[in-house]
Amino acid sequence: MTTLENRPKTALLVIDVQNGVVAQAHARDEVVANVAGLVERARAEQVPVVWVQHSDEELPLGSEAWQLVPELSRGEGEPLVKKTYFDSFEDTTLESVLADLEVGRLVVAGAQTDACIRSTLHGAFVRGYDALLVSDAHTTDDQSEWGAPPPEQVIAHTNMYWKFQTAPGRTAGTAEAKEVDFTGRS
Numbered sequence: 442m443t444t445l446e447n448r449p450k451t452a453l454l455v456i457d458v459q460n461g462v463v464a465q466a467h468a469r470d471e472v473v474a475n476v477a478g479l480v481e482r483a484r485a486e487q488v489p490v491v492w493v494q495h496s497d498e499e500l501p502l503g504s505e506a507w508q509l510v511p512e513l514s515r516g517e518g519e520p521l522v523k524k525t526y527f528d529s530f531e532d533t534t535l536e537s538v539l540a541d542l543e544v545g546r547l548v549v550a551g552a553q554t555d556a557c558i559r560s561t562l563h564g565a566f567v568r569g570y571d572a573l574l575v576s577d578a579h580t581t582d583d584q585s586e587w588g589a590p591p592p593e594q595v596i597a598h599t600n601m602y603w604k605f606q607t608a609p610g611r612t613a614g615t616a617e618a619k620e621v622d623f624t625g626r627s
Contacts, residue, residue, distance in 0.1 A: 444569040444610040448545025451623050453483040456493045456529060456551030456561055458513055461506025463552050466580040467592035473512050475578040475618040476550045484516060488623045489542045493522045493529045495557060527560035530568060539570075546571040546625055550578035550618075555595045562603060566611060571625070576600045576615040 458476055463469050483490050492515050496502040502523065515521060520538045522529060529535050539547075547565050549572060551558060558579045565572045579599070581592050589595060606613035616622075 442610060442612055443545030443571045445545040448540070448543050450489070450543045451546040451548060451625055452489040452491050452539060452542060452544040453479055453623070454491050454493065454529070454547045454549050454551075454561070455480065455513070456549065457495045457553065457557050458510055458551050459494055459500065459506065460508050460510055461500045461504075462495065463510060463580060465582050466552055467583065467596065468580055472552075472578055472580040473510055475575070477512055479548070479550055479575060479578060479618055479621060480513065482621070483548075483623060486623050488548075489544065490516065490519045491522060491535070491538060491542075491544075492519060493524055493533075493535070493551070493557075493561075495524055497525060524557075527557045528564035529557065529561040530564040536568070545569070546573070546612075548573045548575060548621055548623065550575045552580050554579050554581035554592075554599050555584065555589065556581070559599060562606075562613075566606065566608060566613060569611065571612040572603075572606075573613070573621070574600065574603045574615045575618050575621055576604075578618050 522535045604615045
């Protein structure tokens with residue numbers, strides 16, 4: 442029920458599952474496996490997979506840290522959006538990529554929960570997209586030494602509040618990877 446006209450399709454948005462982003466992430470292997478399963482299912486169901494990769498001083502464009510983790514690979518023809526801000530829409534090609542694909546609903550997975558995932562979810566929602574967060578396919582590092590809660594609490598809190606997110610004409614929510622329905626019924 443996106444508010445975007447002529448955008449009936451769904452895409453899987455894989456955010457920042459890069460070597461330098463998830464190396465120390467909470468439940469890294471489980472989350473990466475869930476993302477890989479989503480990618481496989483999306484491809485099988487002919488749902489577009491859109492990849493997002495962050496770059497900054499610690500993740501120089503093209504470096505080993507910037508590369509996708511070895512368990513994942515971008516398929517031929519699958520769009521890659523390069524970003525430098527937390528919100529994957531800010532100063533990127535994401536909006537035009539999604540418009541070209543007629544996408545109005547996003548299934549979101551990746552890292553970091555408390556930065557790029559949250560920012561992109563909110564960025565999508567305020568731009569008129571429906572946004573489903575895959576509750577067991579996002580993760581973050583332990584930032585507790587700087588005052589953040591432990592990562593499992595950050596993830597649980599994000600899942601809790603996104604499950605109840607509402608706005609006129611748009612849907613939000615969460616689903617476990619095994620429950621994701623790319624047709625929009627979950």
